[in-house]
Amino acid sequence: MSAQKFRTCPATGLKIYSSAETLIQINAVTAIVFLLVGGLTAIGLLLTRWQAVHLLDDVLFYRALTLHGIAMLVAWIVFFEMAILYFASAVLLNCRLATPFIGWLQYILMLVGAGLTAVMIILGQADVMFTSYVPLQAAHWYYLGIILFAVGAILGCCVFFGTIGLAKHEKTYEGSMPLVTYGAMCAAIIAILTLATGALTFIPTWLWAAGLIPMMDAELYRLMFWGFGHSTQQINVCAMVACWYLLGTLTVGAVPVNEKVSRAAFALYVLFILIASEHHVLVDPGLSAAHKTWNTGYFMHLAVLASMIHAYSCPAATEVALRKKGYTKGLFEWLKKAPWGDPGFSSLWISMFGFGWIGGITGVIYGTEQLNIIVHNTLRIPGHFHATVVVGTTLAFMGITWYVLPLIFRREVIFPGLARIQPYLFGVSMCVFSVAMIMAGVSGVSRRSWDMNGMDGPFQVDFGPMTDLFLAIMGVAGILAILGGALYVLLAVGTLLIGKKIEG
Amino acid sequence: MDNEGDVKVSYWEVFLDDVGLLFFLGAAIYFALYIVWGAMEIASVSYSPLIVK
Amino acid sequence: MSIQAIKPGWWQKPLDGQEKIWLSIAFVWCLAITIIMPWWHVVGDHNMSGxxxxxxxxxxxxxxxxxxxxxxxxxxxxxxxxxxxxxxxxxxxxxxxxxxxxxxxxxxxxxxxxxxxxxxxxxxxxxxxxxxxxxxxxxxxxxxxxxxxxxxxxxxxxxxxxxxxxxxxxxxxxx
Structure with missing residues (x-):
C-alpha cells in the first residue's frame, strides 16, 4: 500500500498520488454526466412551467421533475463532493489515499445506485418526486438505488477520514489541517449524519415497497426524510464554502482574515445546521410548536451566524489579497481591478452573491414559523433553493473545475474566451431565474404542478398577468442558464478530450 | 517545530481540531433535538376524540 | 493560504476591528430573529393552532x-x-x-x-x-x-x- 505512485505538481509543489487522482477524475466526470442529464430534463420542465409554452404533457412533466431532482440535487452534487473530499484530503494534505479499494467501492456503489434510481424513474416506475412521501409508492428498486448511493457516499466519507488520520499519523503536515480541508471535513461529518438518516428512512420504505413490512407513519417519514433531504443540501453549503476559500486562494492568493473565526464558523455548521430540516414540517400536524420553534430558533440561527461569518471572511480575504497587490486607491480600486476575466474568480463572486443575497436571506425568512405559512410549497421554495444550490454550490463547483482541469487532469482549458463568459451567462441568468421564480411564488403559484390554472380541475384559477410575466422572465432566464450550463459541460468535456496536455 | 515550547495552544484549538468530538456533538444535538424528540412527539399524538368507539 | 496547514497558536490572533463590528451585528441580528419568532407565536394572529x-x-x-x-x-x-x-x-x-x-x-x-x-x-x-x-x-x-x-x-x-x-x-x- 505504501508504494503508491505519486507525481509532484510543478505549480503547487504538492504530491499527487495516482490513486487519489484517478478517483477525483472519475467522480468529477460522472458528476458532469449527471449534470447533463439534469440539464436536459430542465429544458422540458422550464418550457412547461412557462405557462405560455407548456411543452410537456402531465405524465412526462412529473417524470422529468423527479429525474431532475435526483440527477441534480443528489447525483451531480454528491459525486462532485466525493471528488472534493479526495482532493481536500489526499492532495492538500500531501498524503496517499487511505484504502483506495474502498474508494473504488464508493464509486461503484454510487454509480449503480444513481443509475438504478434514474432507470426506474425513466421507466415510469417511480413518479414520486425527489421527496417520495409515503404512501406514494415507487417500485422497490428505486429505494434500493438510493440506499446503495447513500452507502457508497458514506464509504467515500470514511476514506476521507481515513486519509486525514493517515496524514496525521505519517506527519505529512504540521499543526492544524488547512482551512479548505477543515471545511471539507465538516462537510463529511454532516454527510455521514445525513446519509445515515437517509438509510434509516429508506431502508424501511424499501422493505415496505417490497411488501415485507407495514408502512412507516406518514408524518414520521416526512420528519425523517427531511433529516436526509434538506441536510444533504447542508453538505453542499459546507463544501461550497470550503470551495470559496479554495477559489480565493487559487485565484488571487487570498489568505483567511482570521483562521479561528472561519474554523469556528465551520464547527457551528456541524453542531447546529442539521436541525434546520425542521422548516419543512412547520405547517404539518403531529409536531408541537415547541419542537418547531426550538429547532428553527437560536441553535439554527447559530448556523446562520456561521454563514454570516463566511459572508464577511470570504470577500474580505480576496479584498486583502488584492490590496496587497497594490490596488489600494480609494475604497473600491481592488474591486475594479480584480481579475473578473478569470472564470474562477467571477464564479466565486457570483456564487457568494447568489447564495447569500438571494438564497440565504430567503432561506432564513422562509424558515420562520409564521412566514412559512405563506411560502410552504409555493414556487418561492424552488426559487430559494435554485439560488442556493445552483447559483451557490453549482457555480462554485464550476469555478473549481477551471482549476481542477489543469491541476488534476493536466489539460489546458479549451476556448478560454468562452470559459471567461460562462460564469456570467450561467450565474447571472440563474440569479434572474431564481428571483422571477420567487416573485411568481409570491402570488401563490404552487411548485410541482403541471398546470397552475387548474385546466382539468372542477374550478379554474387565475393568478393574473403579473404572474405570467414573472413566469416568462423565468423562462427566458432559464433558457440562458441552460445555455450557460451546456457551455460548461461542453468546455469541460471538450478539454478532457482535446485540451492541450500539460507536462509535469 | 523548534519553537513549539513557547506557543500557547488554546483549548479552543484542541476542540476545533478534534474530529471525533465534533462528530459526536453534531450527531448528539441533531438526533436528540430533531429526530428523537420529533419521533417521540409523533408517537404520543392522541387519537381523535370525535371518534367514539 | 487556506490550502496550507497552519502552526499551533492560531487561536491567539486577535480579531480585526471591522470583523468585531460585523460579528456583533450578525450576532444581534440572529438573536433578534430568534426572539421575534416565539414572541409572535404568543401575540400574533397568524399561527398554526397547534x-x-x-x-x-x-x-x-x-x-x-x-x-x-x-x-x-x-x-x-x-x-x-x-x-x-x-x-x-x-x-x-x-x-x-x-x-x-x-x-x-x-x-x-x-x-x-x-x-x-x-x-x-x-x-x-x-x-x-x-x-x-x-x-x-x-x-x-x-x-x-x-x-x-x-x-x-x-x-x-x-x-x-x-x-x-x-x-x-x-x-x-x-x-
Missing amino acids: EYHKITGGDFSMLTDQFIEKYQVGMDEGIPVVVPPANSDIFLRGAQWEWDPVLKLKAGSTYRLHLSSIDVNHGVSIQPVNMNFQAVPGYDSILTITPTTKGEYRIICNEFCGAGHHAMIGKLIVE
Missing part, C-alpha cells in the same frame, strides 16, 4: 360524510356545497384528486377546520390569500380560522399527489 390528532382515513371520511349530510345546501361541479353554523367543527377532505366539500363560511365567524387526507400527502393552498398547510394521511390537523374578507377562494393542492395532482382544486366561499 392542535392535531391521529385519525384513520376511514374515520375521517366518515366524519366528513356526516358533516356534508348535515349541512349540505347544493352541488357545485359535482362537489357538495355545505353551509356550517359558526363555531362548529368543519371538515375538508383531501383525496386523489378532489377537495370535499365546497365550504361556504360567514365572514367574522370562527370555525374549527379539520384537514386531512385519506390517501397520500396533499397540500392545502388557499388562494389568493396565499396560506398553505399540509394535509397528512393519518392526521387530523385542526386550524382555528376566522375568515375576514368576503369572496371566492380556491383550494389548490400544492403537494405532488400523483398523476391528477394539478386538477385537484377546491373552492371556499366567504359571505
